[in-house]
Amino acid sequence: MMLRFMLVALMAFAFPVFASSVRLKDLVEFDGVRGNDLVGYGLVVGLNGTGDGLRNSPFTEEMMVNILERLGVNVGGEQFRPKNVAAVLVTSTLPAFSRAGGKVDVTVSAIGDAKSLMGGTLIMTPLNAADGDVYVVAQGTVIAGGVAAEGDAARVVHGVPTAGIVPAGGRVEREVQFEFSQLSSIRMALRTPDFSTAEKIERAINSVLGARVALMLDAGTVELDIDATGLRSPAHVLSRIENIIVEPERRARVVIDQRSGTIVMDENVRISRVAVAQGNLTLTIEEAPIVVQPNPFSDGETVVVPRTTAAINEEIGTGLAEVPPGATLKDVVSGLNALGVSPMDMIDILKSIKAAGALHAEFIVQ
Structure with missing residues (x-):
C-alpha cells in the first residue's frame, strides 16, 4: 500500500507543470517593514x-x-x-x-x-x-x-x-520609532535569491511605473528609487507594486525526508545517462530452543538445547534500468518505478545517482 501511494505521488509530479505566477509581495521582504x-x-x-x-x-x-x-x-x-x-x-x-x-x-x-x-x-x-x-x-x-x-x-x-x-x-504600550514616510529609496530582499528572478522583478516594476525606478543590485536585492516614481509617499509606491505578478525562476531540487519516506522532485531535475540496479539481502535468524526431559524415574536433569536457524535471502531484481541522458522528471519516475522498489530504496537510489554525479539538482536530505 505504501509503495502504491508513493508511486501515485511521484507520478503526480511527472505530468507537465506550468510555471506559476506569484505576487511581488510573496517573493520579497521590504526593507524596514518587519516585526x-x-x-x-x-x-x-x-x-x-x-x-x-x-x-x-x-x-x-x-x-x-x-x-x-x-x-x-x-x-x-x-x-x-x-x-x-x-x-x-x-x-x-x-x-x-x-x-x-x-x-x-x-x-x-x-x-x-x-x-x-x-x-x-x-x-x-x-x-x-x-x-x-x-x-x-x-x-x-x-x-x-x-x-x-x-x-x-x-x-x-x-x-x-x-x-x-x-x-x-x-x-x-510603545511604538517603534521608524519614519517610513521619509524614505527616499527602499530595498527589496528576495526570499529566494536568484539573478533571473531579480531581473524579472526589476523589469516588471519599471514597466508598471513607466520609468527606470527599480535596479537589481545582486541576486537577492532590488532597490527602488521612491523619489523617481513621482508618487506622494513610499506607502503609495508599495501599494502600486506589491501586487505585480512575476514568474519566479526555480532551482532544480530534490528534497527527501528520510523519516517519512517522502520524495519531492522539481520539474527542472535532469539526469545524465546512467544505469541503475537494485537488490536486497534479507538476513533471518530464528531461535527455537528445545527442552529435553530426563527419562522417568531417572537421576537426570532437565536441560535446554539451543537451536538457531540462520538464512540469507537475496531478492532478485529486474536487472539494470537505463535512464537516457537529459532525462526529465517523468523519465526519472518511470525508470525508478520500473525497478519496483520501495520508497526507502528509492531514496537510496537517488543518493547513489547523486554521488555518481549524474543527478543535476540541489539534493536536500531532511
Whole structure:
C-alpha cells in the first residue's frame, strides 16, 4: 500500500507543470517593514495543582512574594507552598507599524517543573525588546496546547501542556520609532535569491511605473528609487507594486525526508545517462530452543538445547534500468518505478545517482 501511494505521488509530479505566477509581495521582504521580537518573565496563577514545586523552583516563590508586596500584602517570613503558580517566559512579536493600544498574541512557556499550564491566567507581564525598553504588556487566560492525565501509578501526556498562547493578550504600550514616510529609496530582499528572478522583478516594476525606478543590485536585492516614481509617499509606491505578478525562476531540487519516506522532485531535475540496479539481502535468524526431559524415574536433569536457524535471502531484481541522458522528471519516475522498489530504496537510489554525479539538482536530505 505504501509503495502504491508513493508511486501515485511521484507520478503526480511527472505530468507537465506550468510555471506559476506569484505576487511581488510573496517573493520579497521590504526593507524596514518587519516585526520586532519581545520577551518577558512572568507568573501564571490559578493552576489546578500543576504548578511549580517551590522547593525546586525558588525563583517562582521569590517573584510571587515581590508581586504580593507590591500589591500591599506583607508576606515576610511566611512559608509558601502553593502548587497553583508557575514561572513562565513570555514571548511575542511586535508587527510592523503597530500603534499604541493595539493587541498582539503572546506565547507562554513554563521554565520550572510545572506539569501543565491549562486553565491558568498570566498576570501582568512587561515584554522588552532588544533595546531594553518595554513595548507590550501581556495578561490574560492561557490556552495550553496539550492535555495531561495522572493517576496514582501512571501519567499520560498528549501534546505540550507546559506551553500555550494568550490570544490578543498583549497590549502595545510603545511604538517603534521608524519614519517610513521619509524614505527616499527602499530595498527589496528576495526570499529566494536568484539573478533571473531579480531581473524579472526589476523589469516588471519599471514597466508598471513607466520609468527606470527599480535596479537589481545582486541576486537577492532590488532597490527602488521612491523619489523617481513621482508618487506622494513610499506607502503609495508599495501599494502600486506589491501586487505585480512575476514568474519566479526555480532551482532544480530534490528534497527527501528520510523519516517519512517522502520524495519531492522539481520539474527542472535532469539526469545524465546512467544505469541503475537494485537488490536486497534479507538476513533471518530464528531461535527455537528445545527442552529435553530426563527419562522417568531417572537421576537426570532437565536441560535446554539451543537451536538457531540462520538464512540469507537475496531478492532478485529486474536487472539494470537505463535512464537516457537529459532525462526529465517523468523519465526519472518511470525508470525508478520500473525497478519496483520501495520508497526507502528509492531514496537510496537517488543518493547513489547523486554521488555518481549524474543527478543535476540541489539534493536536500531532511
